[in-house]
Each structure stands twice: as C-alpha cells, then as structure tokens.
Amino acid sequence: MDTKTLARYTARARILKAMAHPTRLFIVDELSRGEKCVCELTALIGADISTVSKHLSILKNLGIVQDEKRGLQVYYHLKTPCVMNFFDCCELVMKTRTGE
Amino acid sequence: MDTKTLARYTARARILKAMAHPTRLFIVDELSRGEKCVCELTALIGADISTVSKHLSILKNLGIVQDEKRGLQVYYHLKTPCVMNFFDCCELVMKTRTGE
DNA sequence: CAAATAGTTGGCTATATTGCCAAATAGCAA
DNA sequence: TTGCTATTTGGCAATATAGCCAACTATTTG
Numbered sequence: 010m011d012t013k014t015l016a017r018y019t020a021r022a023r024i025l026k027a028m029a030h031p032t033r034l035f036i037v038d039e040l041s042r043g044e045k046c047v048c049e050l051t052a053l054i055g056a057d058i059s060t061v062s063k064h065l066s067i068l069k070n071l072g073i074v075q076d077e078k079r080g081l082q083v084y085y086h087l088k089t090p091c092v093m094n095f096f097d098c099c100e101l102v103m104k105t106r107t108g109e
Numbered sequence: 110m111d112t113k114t115l116a117r118y119t120a121r122a123r124i125l126k127a128m129a130h131p132t133r134l135f136i137v138d139e140l141s142r143g144e145k146c147v148c149e150l151t152a153l154i155g156a157d158i159s160t161v162s163k164h165l166s167i168l169k170n171l172g173i174v175q176d177e178k179r180g181l182q183v184y185y186h187l188k189t190p191c192v193m194n195f196f197d198c199c200e201l202v203m204k205t206r207t208g209e
Numbered sequence: 210c211a212a213a214t215a216g217t218t219g220g221c222t223a224t225a226t227t228g229c230c231a232a233a234t235a236g237c238a239a
Numbered sequence: 240t241t242g243c244t245a246t247t248t249g250g251c252a253a254t255a256t257a258g259c260c261a262a263c264t265a266t267t268t269g
Contacts, residue, residue, distance in 0.1 A: 025128050089205050
C-alpha cells in the first residue's frame with residue numbers, strides 16, 4: 010500500500026475509531042435528537058464529567074460534533090448526522106451473524 | 110446508562126472498532142470488488158502475512174467477512190457489504206471539517 | 210471580591226491493540 | 240514420506256486508550 014493510499018484509509022479509520030466506543034455512540038445517538046450540555050450527558054451516562062468531556066473532545070476534534078458555550082454550560086450538537094447511518098449497518102451485521 | 114443500553118452500544122462499538130483500522134478498511138474495500146485470498150491481500154498491503162491474517166480474523170469474528178478454503182488458499186469475501194456505506198460518511202465528515 | 214457551578218486538562222494506572230517473529234497446521238506435489 | 244506453499248496461532252514489546260482524581264479556567268451570583 011503506497012503512502013497516499015495509506016493516508017486515505019488512515020483518515021477514514023480515525024473517524025470510525027472516534028465512533029468506536031459505547032459511550033461515544035451513546036452521545037452521538039443522544040445528540041441526534043437535539044443538542045445537550047455536558048452536564049446532561051454526564052447525568053445520562055453516569056461517568057465522571059471529566060471522562061465525558063474527554064469523549065466529547067475526541068468527537069469534536071474529528072469534526073463529528075460541535076460545541077457552543079452558553080453561560081456556564083457548553084452545549085454540543087451533531088455536526089455530521091450521517092454518522093447515524095452506522096447504526097443500521099451495525100444492526101444488520103449482528104443479525105447476519107446470528108442468522109447462521 | 111443501564112446495563113442493557115450499555116450492552117447495545119457496546120455491541121455496535123465492537124463492529125465499528127473492527128472497521129477502525131487503515132489495513133482493515135483497505136481489506137474491506139478490496140473485498141467489495143470481489144473475493145481475494147490472504148496472499149493476494151498480503152501482497153497489496155505489504156505487511157507480514159501473519160499480521161494480515163490477524164486483521165482478517167478480527168473482521169471474521171465480527172461477521173463482516175467470511176472465509177472459504179480452496180486448496181492451499183483461503184479466500185475471503187465481504188459478508189455485509191453495507192459496511193461500504195461508512196466510507197461516504199467518513200468523506201463527508203472530512204469535507205465538513207475542512208470547510209470551516 | 211468570594212463562592213458556587215460547569216467544564217477542561219494533566220497525570221497516573223490499568224488495559225487493549227498492533228505488528229513482528231517463530232512455531233504449528235494443512236494441502237499439494239514429487 | 241519429504242518438501243513446499245499458504246495460513247493461523249502464540250508470544251512478546253511498543254504503543255494507544257480509558258477512566259479516575261486533582262488542579263485549573265470560566266461564568267454567574269451574592
């Protein structure tokens with residue numbers, strides 16, 4: 010695989026990697042129904058707020074979510090809702106797997 | 110997040126994780142154009158055959174690819190071509206990101 | 210200004226992933 | 240049987256990830 014090809018797949022892999030975590034998938038799913046602040050997400054997830062903040066920064070650095078500070082809170086929203094398409098395929102993979 | 114919800118997102122994350130590697134994305138892309146044996150993939154990738162074999166077994170364990178031994182070779186094919194949908198979204202995320 | 214709330218960042222440990230080499234297995238051919 | 244090719248598996252070292260706590264920043268409120 011030449012350098013350019015590798016770079017192309019690496020870039021894509023980075024995005025999938027950002028999604029490939031239960032907490033981050035949950036966050037994306039929640040945000041698909043509208044923006045939420047870090048404290049709301051933290052309450053839903055039940056982890057330390059610093060952990061949730063780090064997950065959000067991973068998603069943000071890859072351009073999947075965007076943040077907006079309003080007062081004391083930082084609200085996050087989905088920037089690229091197409092990531093929701095991942096869910097259906099995951100379900101199909103699981104169904105296909107068990108259906109053998 | 111309750112146990113059941115966590116399990117649901119964990120199952121999906123496992124599938125995305127299996128895809129979240131440059132080499133494995135390359136493999137999936139190659140297989141989308143038809144089956145290939147391990148040695149063909151190894152030649153294209155340029156890594157040790159044991160490395161390629163391990164990547165393939167990750168994809169296989171998750172039900173993304175399927176193998177079939179014919180003679181000396183083991184041929185792999187895409188079992189759930191919907192994973193190809195991931196590519197378009199990744200491209201869109203990247204475009205959206207740079208377009209700011 | 211001080212106190213309280215919301216969030217981010219640094220640091221640390223535990224755990225998981227990656228990729229190579231070496232060894233083992235399987236099928237084909239001499 | 241012996242050897243050759245294709246592939247898988249075990250083991251190991253290097254690297255990356257996850258999640259907690261503590262410290263720090265920012266904003267609002269008294």
